[in-house]
Amino acid sequence: MTTTEKIASFIAETDFDTTSAKENEVVKRVFLDCIGTTLAGYTHEMGKIITDFVKESGSSPRATVIGAGFKTSPADAALANGTMAHALDYDDYNLVLCGHPSVSLVPAILALGEERGISGKKALEAYIKGYEVEFKLGAALNLRHYELGWHATCTLGTMGAVAAAAVILELDVETTRIALGIAASEAGGLRQNFGTMTKPLHAGLSAKNGVTAALLAAKGFTADKNIFEAEYGFCNLFCGKEKYNIEALTDNLGNPYAVLEPGISIKPYPSCGGTHTALDGILDLVKTNNIKPDDVQQIKVGCSDLLPRVLIHSNPKSGLEGKFSMEYCMAIALLDKKAGLEQFTDEKAADPITVKTVKKVKIETRPLNDNKTDVFVEVTIKLNNGTELSTQVDTAKGNPDAPLSTEELTAKFKDCAILVLPENNADRIIAVMDDLENIQDIRELTQLLIP
Secondary structure (H helix, E strand, O other): OOHHHHHHHHHHHOOHHHOOHHHHHHHHHHHHHHHHHHHHHHOOHHHHHHHHHHHHOOOOOOEEEOOOOEEEOHHHHHHHHHHHHHOOOOOOEEOOOOEOOHHHHHHHHHHHHHHHOOOHHHHHHHHHHHHHHHHHHHHHHOOHHHHOOEOHHHHHHHHHHHHHHHHHHOOOHHHHHHHHHHHHHHOOOEHHHOOOOHHHHHHHHHHHHHHHHHHHHHOOOOOOOOOOOOOOOHHHHHHOOOOOOHHHHOOOOOOOOOOOOOOOEOOOOOOOHHHHHHHHHHHHHHHHOOOOHHHEEEEEEEEEOOHHHHOOOOOOOOHHHHOOOHHHHHHHHHHHOOOOHHHOOHHHHHOHHHHHHHOOEEEEEEOOOOOOOOOOEEEEEEEOOOOEEEEEEOOOOOOOOOOOOHHHHHHHHHHHHOOOOOHHHHHHHHHHHHOHHHOOOOHHHHOOOOO
16 A cells, blocks of 8 residues: 555544544644634734635635635635634644644635535544644654745645545545645745745645645546655655655554644744744743843843744844744843734834844854754843843743643633624634534534624
């Protein structure tokens, strides 16, 4: 059996009843979080642009565009919702994947699932299998894939989304192999676009790609059936021949499911996950010691040399660029003692006080360790009087080893949701999500996602 055939067999034939309540609980948390970030993303300028774009396409109304109050085709709804879900970089992530899984999976599942009227249980199955495929690709191809400049949320996310869509359409093994082949030719996304609207577009494209590929395969479209391991296939193209671990793609599929181990990180801050350990550290220092911005001479961040290659905007000119700037994140945390949605605006980035504070931040790097897991950071604040205050953070808040509490997750969701929806709608969404495995039609959820 080829690698692609093994993956397709996992998607099409694995008995979902082998999962446990633990997997379902993880998925319900990230699903709720993704809906929240999508609603918040709708309020951003790019949310307006992408929803106007899909509305002008005039597609038949079959799937909800979240927050916008209209429906379109499943592919266009996935495009819009995926883009909005990632618009604020407030959505979940996984370090092995080097990307954001839910912004590819949830929009594809909701859009295609609403059209088909799937059950909540089927939605959970689609997410769990889609994430498994996406994560296994990350384990096989990263870190090289990411360092070549590919944005894994789009490249690997496309493959996760098509796996989820194949589950919803109940494609057989051979048709799933074809769907994977089609999706592989749709995948793309360049990291140079970090800090622009095109980075969130990558998420929308991945969700749309997955829906499109599965629907085409279901109609009899053709593609190579061994797309992962082929000479000119996915792995060789996106990583380089013999530069990846093909065995990691199929080792222990679903045993345990990746949603449980290593899990998924839910963000407490709307910025790149690479900033979060440092944000935890500086916020602890400034709050614990009541540090005033004018008392600070310098902020030093010690980290692996990978982070500056991810956080590419050392002198950000916009709120979006600030999300990919360690210097900016340290500055706003010092100035405001928090790092929320209101800290990542163009106005904040252009404020002379912010610009001045950014210049106080110095990054000191060390070589990334051999197993690529060197994620701890050291934050040191040097005061004008010569005092130095330091802390080391090994695990970011929101990581599976330091998860957001149910109360914290609910508060984050409601903060995002009430930007668009009445509070009672937000409460109803929480209730439906809490019982997702028992709802018979996903439309019970999607009907709540418009004002």
